[in-house]
Amino acid sequence: MTSAHHESSTGRATERIPLEEIERAIMQISWLAQRQFMQLLDEDRFRITLPQFYTLIYLQQAGEECKMSDLADATHQSAASLTGVVDRLAEKHLVDRTRHERDRRQVMVVITTRGVELISEIRQARREQMQMALGQLSEQEIDIFLHILDQVLSGMVRVIERGEGRRLA
Amino acid sequence: MTSAHHESSTGRATERIPLEEIERAIMQISWLAQRQFMQLLDEDRFRITLPQFYTLIYLQQAGEECKMSDLADATHQSAASLTGVVDRLAEKHLVDRTRHERDRRQVMVVITTRGVELISEIRQARREQMQMALGQLSEQEIDIFLHILDQVLSGMVRVIERGEGRRLA
DNA sequence: GTGATATACTCAAGGACATTGAATATCAAG
DNA sequence: CTTGATATTCAATGTCCTTGAGTATATCAC
Incomplete structure (x- = not known):
């Protein structure tokens, strides 16, 4: 899996359509990006998981508190799964849970200052990795x-x- | 998270460097590609997971049996984790485990005919999704x-x- | 005002996979 | 034969995914 174009460099007997190539490249990039990012996030200075990270990113971009249901939709996680993810983020003081001012069924989630700082550090570290990857x-x-x-x-x-x-x- | 270019469409006071944009876009594509692909793989006709899929893909591309250690390296999984992944693939008759002909420490893994067929069907389904995504x-x-x-x-x-x-x- | 229905979130159970460290079997070198 | 290295698996723990159920609350129809 070290070359995205491996099979195409062999004989041209079977013409490859470009969409297949893109599909394969995106597949490999997604997998590699995921594994690489998991490694970065697991460093002692961060210690969060991919679902936790994407949840924080969304909250940061939202700029204000979010409903759990909106957060679940936006991050493509189930509500049940998100409950646990937010539990663990709250334990780490990266988010706070609050109540909706009027509708008591709804739980609101907001990123904390500490969470914003963590995201900032992670993105800086990512930028460095990406610069290495894309420098050419x-x-x-x-x-x-x-x-x-x-x-x-x-x-x-x-x-x-x-x-x-x-x-x- | 529905627009990769959301922040750039706001005021130009803070000029974005393109590498940051690419970083963000790749981050989002990776996450979306993962969630989308998880849904596809979880359909009744497939029922395999992302790690299982990438392990099969590598075995298919290798074209012959692989050492567990090579397979772990190539798919960026730990040896411990891969042991379980291969267990479950073997239970589904998608791979076979065999012995190295001389070195009894080494376990070889090969994709089965059934595994090749499954990969083929998944890629076809992926192609359809990708065509929808990239048609423009x-x-x-x-x-x-x-x-x-x-x-x-x-x-x-x-x-x-x-x-x-x-x-x- | 009441009962029915829908919504929002959480809980529980089970499965998959990630980590670290240890165990076991085997190979190679001296 | 001993020692060190290698390969794989096992065990414990944590995270997150699913489905289905439970609980609390809001809305709607009458």
Whole structure:
């Protein structure tokens, strides 16, 4: 799995369609990104998990307290699963749980100052890793890549939301 | 988390460097790709997990039996973790474990015919999802994207191998 | 005002997989 | 034969995923 283009460098007898190549590359990047990021997050200075991290990221971007149900939807986690994730984040004082001012069924979650600081440190460490990984790309390539990544991301959001809709049906 | 470019569409007071944007986009794509793929793999017709899938993919690409230690390295899983993953794959008759012909410490793993078939079906289903996600890209964009993805992947492999080397140090 | 229904979140059970450290079996070198 | 190294598995613990159920609360219809 060390080369994304391995099979294509062999004979051209079987022409590869580019979408398959992209599928494979995204698959490998997703897996590698996940394993690499797990290693980084497991360092002594951080000690959080991927689901915890993405939950914090969402809360930070939201800028204000969130409903558990919105947080679950946005991070594509089930409500049951998210309850435990937020439990562990609260134990680490990275989030606080509060009540909705009017609707007592709803639990609100907000990132703490400590949580914001942790996210900031993690992103700095990530930036360093990413710079190592992407250092060979030209500025033009970076701009094009970014533009296409946005479109890919939009497409993926549509697909996953459709999949979740189908599951609720 | 529904727009990869959300913050950039706000005021230009704080200029974003493209590497940060790429970092964020890759982070989001990784997370979404993982959640989306988990849903697909959990369908009744497949019923395997991400670690199981990537382990099978590697075995299929290897084309022959692999040592457990090589398989662990290539898939970035610990040997202890891989033992359980291979246990469960064997229970589902997707892999077989055999002995090394000379070195009895080594356990060899090979994908079965049934495993190859499952991988094939999953990739077909993935292709359909990816086509939905990427359908809006032009052929030129696809070619450029693929080219850059390969470079990104190579860079990430270097980073993760460096990280694992540091851990062994 | 009451009962029915829906919503929001949590709990419980079970399974998968991640970690660390130890155990066991085997191989190679001297 | 001994010693050190290697390969894999085991055990304990923690995290997170699922499904289904439980509890509290809000809304709706009459």
